[in-house]
Every structure is written in C-alpha cells, then in structure tokens.
Amino acid sequence: MTLLKHRLFWPAAALVTLLAVNMIANPSFARISLRDGQLYGALIDILRQSAPLMLVALGMTIVIATRGIDLSVGAIMAVSGAVALTIIDGAGDANSWGTVMLAIGIAVLVALVLGAWNGLLVSVLGIQPIIATLVLMLAGRGAALLITDGFITTVNSSPLSYIASGYLLILPFAFFVWLAAVVVVGLVERRTALGMLTEAVGINPEASRLAGVRSRGIIWTAYILSGVLAGIAGVIYAANIKAADANAAGYLIELYAILAVVLGGTSLMGGKFSIAGTVIGVLTVQALESTILFLGVPPAQSPVFFAVVVVIVVLVQSPRVHRWGRLLGSRFGSSGGDGKMPPVATPEKQKEVVR
Numbered sequence: 001m002t003l004l005k006h007r008l009f010w011p012a013a014a015l016v017t018l019l020a021v022n023m024i025a026n027p028s029f030a031r032i033s034l035r036d037g038q039l040y041g042a043l044i045d046i047l048r049q050s051a052p053l054m055l056v057a058l059g060m061t062i063v064i065a066t067r068g069i070d071l072s073v074g075a076i077m078a079v080s081g082a083v084a085l086t087i088i089d090g091a092g093d094a095n096s097w098g099t100v101m102l103a104i105g106i107a108v109l110v111a112l113v114l115g116a117w118n119g120l121l122v123s124v125l126g127i128q129p130i131i132a133t134l135v136l137m138l139a140g141r142g143a144a145l146l147i148t149d150g151f152i153t154t155v156n157s158s159p160l161s162y163i164a165s166g167y168l169l170i171l172p173f174a175f176f177v178w179l180a181a182v183v184v185v186g187l188v189e190r191r192t193a194l195g196m197l198t199e200a201v202g203i204n205p206e207a208s209r210l211a212g213v214r215s216r217g218i219i220w221t222a223y224i225l226s227g228v229l230a231g232i233a234g235v236i237y238a239a240n241i242k243a244a245d246a247n248a249a250g251y252l253i254e255l256y257a258i259l260a261v262v263l264g265g266t267s268l269m270g271g272k273f274s275i276a277g278t279v280i281g282v283l284t285v286q287a288l289e290s291t292i293l294f295l296g297v298p299p300a301q302s303p304v305f306f307a308v309v310v311v312i313v314v315l316v317q318s319p320r321v322h323r324w325g326r327l328l329g330s331r332f333g334s335s336g337g338d339g340k341m342p343p344v345a346t347p348e349k350q351k352e353v354v355r
Contacts, residue, residue: 007265011280014263018287018309029290038167042290048165048172050286052077052233052250054279055178057257058185059226061278064261066222067202067270068122068129073230073257074250075140076114080234082147083107085155085244094157101159108231114140115227119220137254144246153244164239174236181229186275198222202270259310260285 022029022042032041056073063070084107091099114136121132166173189195200208201215209215230250238244262268263284264277288309292302315321 007274008277008280011264011277011284015280015284015287018284018291022287022291025291034170037170039170044172046283046286046290047175049174050282051164051174051178052237053253053256053260053286054282055181055229055233055236056226056250056253057260057278057282058178058181058275059222059229060254060257061261061264061266061273061275062185062189062198062222063129063226064258064266064268065198065202065270065273066219067205068219068222069258069268070118070133070223070226071130071254072114072118072133072136072140073226073233074253075137075144076111076227076230077234077237077250077253078141078144078244078246079114079147080107080111080231081238081249082144082153082244082246083110084235085153085160085238086147088155088157088160089153094155095159097159100157104163104235107235108228111227111231111234112224113227115224115230116220118227119223122223123216123219141246144244144249148244148246152246155242155244157242160239161242162239164236177232177236181232182275182279185225189275194218199271199273202273256285263310263314 019029029042032039032043034040056077060070060073084103087103087106088094088099091103093099118133118136121127121135122129125132162173163177164174168176189198197208197213197218200211200213201218205215233253234249237249258268260281261273261278262281264274264279264281266273266277288306291309292305297305
C-alpha cells in the first residue's frame with residue numbers, strides 16, 4: 001500500500017504498461033542485438049532519441065518549479081543549431097574536432113544569453129513568464145532564419161554526426177549526454193540548498209522573499225539553465241539530421257516537454273518538482289511515439305492516437321480517479337462480495353435502537 005502512495009509509482013506504472021503493450025503487439029520491440037560491440041534495438045533507439053526532449057524537459061522542470069513556463073525552448077534550439085552549423089559550414093575543415101567543439105561552445109553561449117534574456121524579462125521586469133517567453137518563441141525562429149539566410153544549412157561532419165548517432169562503449173553517445181545532464185541537475189537541485197529554495201520560490205514567492213531568499217536570482221538562474229539545456233538539445237537535433245532547419249528544429253517540443261514534466265508528477269502551480277519523474281515522463285512520451293510507429297498507425301491518425309493514450313495515462317495517474325476507485329472498491333467490498341449494497345434499517349428498527 002505504501003508503494004501505491006509513492007509519487008513515482010503511477011508514472012512508472014504507465015511507462016511499464018506502455019512498454020508491455022509494445023512488446024505484446026510486436027515482440028521484436030524488446031529485441032536487442034549486439035553488432036560490432038554496439039547495442040541496437042527499439043529500446044536503444046528510445047534512449048538515443050530521447051536526448052533533445054530530455055534536456056529541454058529538465059530545464060522546463062526547474063522553470064515550472066519556480067511557477068514559470070518557458071515557451072521559447074524550441075526557438076532556442078533552432079538558433080543554437082543554426083549558429084553551430086553555420087560556423088562549421090564556414091570553417092575550412094568540417095571534420096576537425098576543434099572546429100566542431102568551438103561551434104558548439106559558441107552555440108551554447110548564445111543559448112545562455114537567450115535564456116538570460118528570458119530571465120531578465122521575468123525576474124527583473126516582472127513580465128508574466130508566458131508572455132516573456134512567447135516573445136522569444138516568435139522572434140527566435142526569425143533570428144535562426146536570418147543566421148542561415150533563409151535556407152537549410154547542411155553539413156557533412158563526422159565529429160558532429162558522432163554526437164547524435166555515435167556510440168560510447170556499447171551505448172549511444174547521446175544517451176550519456178542526457179544522463180550526465182540528469183545527474184548534474186539532480187545533484188545540484190537535491191544535494192544542495194538550491195532545490196529547497198527553488199521549491200520555496202515556487203510555492204510562495206513573496207513569503208520566500210520576506211524570509212531572505214533571493215528569489216530574483218533563483219528565477220533568473222532557472223531560465224538560464226533552461227536556455228543552456230535547450231541549446232545543447234538544438235546541437236544534438238542538428239547533428240542528427242546533419243542540417244540546420246530553422247522551421248523544423250524544436251517544433252512543438254515545448255509542449256512535449258511540458259507534457260513530460262506533468263506526466264512525471266511535477267505540478268504546473270510551482271513548488272514541488274521531481275527530476276526522476278521528468279525522466280520517466282520523457283521516456284513515456286518517447287515510448288509512445290515508438291508505439292505509434294510499431295503499431296502502424298497512419299500519420300494522419302497519429303495525433304489522435306497520441307492524444308487518446310495521453311488522456312488515459314493522465315487519468316491513471318489522477319489522484320481523484322484513485323479516490324473514486326477506492327470508494328467504489330470499499331462499497332462493493334462491504335456488500336459481502338455479492339455485488340449488493342447492505343440493507344438499510346427501517347424507521348421502526350432505528351427507533352428501537354434509540355430506545
């Protein structure tokens with residue numbers, strides 16, 4: 001019973017159920033093969049393809065914990081990818097690790113500046129987060145188009161491709177990237193006072209300010225972190241398709257990130273948040289996309305299928321649905337197992353009891 005009350009039980013149960021459905025529908029879904037010292041299979045693909053969404057969702061978790069929202073992460077991804085690939089394309093040797101690392105460093109730095117801009121609007125100027133980040137959401141893609149001159153910049157670079165599709169030991173390199181981000185963010189937020197202060201700001205910003213918490217700096221840091229992680233995600237996305245596409249990069253990823261955060265148990269009202277829950281939420285969303293492919297759902301019907309499954313998953317995790325289930329269970333359980341309600345005492349019998 002204690003396990004059922006754990007905040008991660010239902011998100012984890014939803015993920016396990018989704019994977020089980022995939023395995024039943026298509027047994028090859030669970031098949032993992034070892035070729036040339038590298039692991040391949042649908043489950044490995046989920047780990048690799050989760051990298052951009054995982055990074056964005058991590059930043060979104062911290063922002064939401066401060067009672068904010070960041071709608072600009074997709075645009076930041078587009079800008080970051082455009083900056084990185086433009087630099088590599090203009091360099092003399094696209095296969096130089098030095099050139100690629102310099103390009104990635106500049107791209108992430110630009111993303112940091114964009115995240116700091118969001119933080120400035122929200123924490124210093126007091127603009128509503130949804131409005132402040134909506135500005136960059138609209139302007140960011142325009143900036144990415146200006147960087148690429150309105151074209152899709154393609155680059156053939158082995159070091160860049162390694163970031164998205166290369167392997168480290170027996171697992172994809174992209175998996176280690178998001179795993180490292182999860183570990184670092186988790187340690188900083190859960191092993192230092194920063195996590196507690198972040199929750200305090202999200203629960204009651206005014207009370208935390210009166211208590212001496214520098215809420216402005218914490219909120220600003222949250223948006224900077226979101227920008228940096230989105231910038232790294234943009235580089236991984238560009239490396240995966242070997243191109244900088246300002247229109248397609250990070251398209252709707254902010255909505256998927258919010259969905260993953262909520263599926264993981266973090267409240268949109270701010271305050272309490274769960275890094276582990278976000279990881280489960282991202283893997284659930286990614287597994288759901290794989291489910292659509294494995295079940296052969298037509299592309300025109302896939303959004304409806306995705307929405308229906310998401311509604312089911314959310315209902316399974318709903319505390320109110322759990323209470324209703326326990327209430328129904330207690331009613332039928334008290335009927336002696338025959339499905340009938342216990343008899344109600346007549347007024348005459350009630351009077352006898354009172355006497």
